[in-house]
Amino acid sequence: MTTEIINGLTTFITTQIIKRPxxxxxxxxxxxxxxxxxxxxxxDLALFIxxxxxxxxxxxxxxxxxxxxxxxxVNLIKSRQS
Amino acid sequence: xxxQKTFKHATLIQPVIERAQTxxxxxxxxxxxxxxxxxxxxxxxxxxQALAFAQALQRIGVGQEDLVIxxxxxxxxxLASFWGALYLxxxxxIFPFLTEKLDPEIYMQRVKALVGHxxxxxxxTYPEFKDELSRLLSxxxxxxxxxxxxxxxxxxxxxxxxxxxxxGDKIAFLxxxxxxxxxxxxxxxxxxxxxxxxxxxxxxxxxxxxxxxVSWLPLYHDMGxxxxxxxxxxxxxxxxxxxxxxxxSDPKILMxxxxxxxxxxxxxxxFAYNHLARALRPRxxxxxxxxxxxxxxxxxxxxxxxxxxxxxxxxSPYRLKEQALSSSYAMAENTFAVTQYPAGKAPHVDWVQxxxxxxxxxxxxxxxxxxxxxxxxxxxLPIEGTQVEVVNDTGEVLPPRQVGEIILRGNCMLDGYxxxxxxxxxxxxxxxxxxxxxxxxxxxxxxxxxxxxxxIIVGGKNVYPQDLEAIANTVKGIYxxxxxxxxxxxxxxxxxTIVMVCELRELADEQVIExxxxxxxxxxxxxxxxxxxxxxxxxQRWLIKTSSGKIARSANRDKYIREFLD
Numbered sequence: 001m002t003t004e005i006i007n008g009l010t011t012f013i014t015t016q017i018i019k020r021p022x023x024x025x026x027x028x029x030x031x032x033x034x035x036x037x038x039x040x041x042x043x044d045l046a047l048f049i050x051x052x053x054x055x056x057x058x059x060x061x062x063x064x065x066x067x068x069x070x071x072x073x074v075n076l077i078k079s080r081q082s
Numbered sequence: 083x084x085x086q087k088t089f090k091h092a093t094l095i096q097p098v099i100e101r102a103q104t105x106x107x108x109x110x111x112x113x114x115x116x117x118x119x120x121x122x123x124x125x126x127x128x129x130x131q132a133l134a135f136a137q138a139l140q141r142i143g144v145g146q147e148d149l150v151i152x153x154x155x156x157x158x159x160x161l162a163s164f165w166g167a168l169y170l171x172x173x174x175x176i177f178p179f180l181t182e183k184l185d186p187e188i189y190m191q192r193v194k195a196l197v198g199h200x201x202x203x204x205x206x207t208y209p210e211f212k213d214e215l216s217r218l219l220s221x222x223x224x225x226x227x228x229x230x231x232x233x234x235x236x237x238x239x240x241x242x243x244x245x246x247x248x249x250g251d252k253i254a255f256l257x258x259x260x261x262x263x264x265x266x267x268x269x270x271x272x273x274x275x276x277x278x279x280x281x282x283x284x285x286x287x288x289x290x291x292x293x294x295x296v297s298w299l300p301l302y303h304d305m306g307x308x309x310x311x312x313x314x315x316x317x318x319x320x321x322x323x324x325x326x327x328x329x330x331s332d333p334k335i336l337m338x339x340x341x342x343x344x345x346x347x348x349x350x351x352x353f354a355y356n357h358l359a360r361a362l363r364p365r366x367x368x369x370x371x372x373x374x375x376x377x378x379x380x381x382x383x384x385x386x387x388x389x390x391x392x393x394x395x396x397x398s399p400y401r402l403k404e405q406a407l408s409s410s411y412a413m414a415e416n417t418f419a420v421t422q423y424p425a426g427k428a429p430h431v432d433w434v435q436x437x438x439x440x441x442x443x444x445x446x447x448x449x450x451x452x453x454x455x456x457x458x459x460x461x462x463l464p465i466e467g468t469q470v471e472v473v474n475d476t477g478e479v480l481p482p483r484q485v486g487e488i489i490l491r492g493n494c495m496l497d498g499y500x501x502x503x504x505x506x507x508x509x510x511x512x513x514x515x516x517x518x519x520x521x522x523x524x525x526x527x528x529x530x531x532x533x534x535x536x537x538i539i540v541g542g543k544n545v546y547p548q549d550l551e552a553i554a555n556t557v558k559g560i561y562x563x564x565x566x567x568x569x570x571x572x573x574x575x576x577x578x579t580i581v582m583v584c585e586l587r588e589l590a591d592e593q594v595i596e597x598x599x600x601x602x603x604x605x606x607x608x609x610x611x612x613x614x615x616x617x618x619x620x621x622q623r624w625l626i627k628t629s630s631g632k633i634a635r636s637a638n639r640d641k642y643i644r645e646f647l648d
Binding site: 018019020029033034035036037038039040041043044047050059060062063064 | 182183330331332333334353357360361363366541574575577600603604606607608613614615616
């Protein structure tokens with residue numbers, strides 16, 4: 001399950017947001033504070049998460065405080081799925 | 083035309099003082115706080131708050147023509163301090179506030195740099211910044227006034243007013259663009275120029291006493307400063323205001339503010355149309371009613387038909403009227419608007435053939451949707467008192483549908499760039515301001531097709547590529563002077579995104595490249611808040627240089643597209 005989420009998120013971020021399918025994302029890469037994802041693209045990430053994993057992520061949660069890395073994001077999704 | 087005096091007031095401060103005296107209960111401002119509580123500020127209260135700042139500034143020796151830099155959050159205090167400086171005849175200028183992404187140390191150095199080269203006399207900021215800024219600015223002979231030292235509302239208004247009868251020619255305030263480069267250019271505007279703008283623009287949008295303006299726009303940018311602050315305050319139109327940070331973290335608050343306050347006018351940069359349409363899931367906007375909105379004006383970055391369509395499709399079920407979609411072409415150098423599409427109809431779209439536009443700089447009409455054609459959205463007609471022409475490289479006026487540089491002149495133009503006579507004489511020639519924007523005129527409508535100047539507009543914010551390149555030069559491993567930044571339009575976002583290509587100092591393996599890329603992205607975001615859409619680290623001699631040895635931005639952009647995207 002976790003692997004599926006990681007793969008889904010990685011594919012979405014590398015192909016749709018940073019548009020570099022050749023890139024690999026480490027679980028601890030800072031996505032927001034590291035300058036990979038900006039506020040405009042965070043909305044797309046939230047929409048993708050809602051559609052794909054069936055959990056709600058509100059706009060007000062889209063910031064580095066709620067999650068900044070892939071592993072934090074996976075934990076957020078998993079905690080809402082259960 | 084130029085300098086014709088038609089407004090009954092000579093300065094911006096008179097109508098505000100008059101309203102405070104004759105109609106003090108008139109709602110001036112409704113501020114939506116970050117916790118979503120609302121605060122209504124009447125014309126009388128606004129006046130008193132401004133007065134409190136004017137007195138506090140006067141007490142520490144600030145006088146006429148002294149430059150006052152405002153290092154404050156988007157808040158009612160920012161508005162009151164700006165107006166307080168106007169009351170004194172001092173020149174306020176708003177500095178973008180620190181955000182969590184920016185490095186505080188670099189930020190403070192930027193404030194210091196601005197104070198230094200603009201010879202500012204005082205900075206108004208929060209108590210928590212006072213000590214550090216005082217220390218940094220002590221050599222520059224610049225004082226720091228803390229908001230703590232200013233009583234919230236003066237309970238005891240002075241019997242002798244602090245304002246004087248300034249003449250309309252007096253400079254009112256400065257507008258700075260952002261970034262290292264932008265901060266070098268303080269656009270100085272006179273009271274008369276701003277009043278002329280307000281008068282002409284009010285007519286262009288048919289501004290009425292029952293209008294309500296709703297805005298999240300930052301006040302350090304002309305669109306926010308004029309449409310989302312100065313014009314409503316001077317014209318007595320209620321302004322519903324929220325901070326840009328609040329809006330970006332919760333975009334629905336704008337739409338609900340329009341609903342709740344029966345908002346009629348709203349200005350947005352193009353990206354915001356896409357952002358709102360994408361972000362507002364149905365659960366956020368159940369029961370939303372936008373029927374009161376008579377104009378939503380696209381301004382400050384190129385207008386895209388697709389963005390209007392996406393926005394309209396999303397919000398027409400919520401009673402957004404199609405004729406409310408409007409557009410304007412604006413810049414700080416003309417106070418704000420240069421053109422405006424007439425109120426009451428959606429802007430007309432000029433379909434033109436792509437090939438002649440790119441190869442012969444000609445806008446040849448095409449049928450709607452024809453292959454090899456693109457839609458150009460009209461920015462409307464020049465506002466009264468402003469004249470627009472299109473010229474070629476040698477300054478000759480071009481006929482309609484011929485693409486060239488947009489130049490303008492009129493009665494709301496800048497007085498000049500603050501302490502930069504070189505830049506002023508470079509851009510204002512024979513009374514015409516050379517905008518650096520490319521476009522054409524057809525049936526008197528102005529269309530913007532591109533940019534001559536090296537500027538990238540990301541989400542309505544001006545970014546100078548040279549600022550980003552200068553940061554790349556400081557990253558070890560990147561060949562100094564061998565970096566280029568350029569914009570690429572992203573249809574999904576509805577704005578430009580930024581790509582950087584930098585040459586490596588020496589051949590490196592993938593891991594090192596990965597690390598350098600991460601460092602570069604981090605430095606850029608820390609210093610400028612800009613997120614790079616793509617970074618490519620390439621071998622030496624990849625970048626194309628001009629014959630004079632400069633990095634050619636557009637040629638490298640083309641090469642990037644060929645090598646990495648095609």
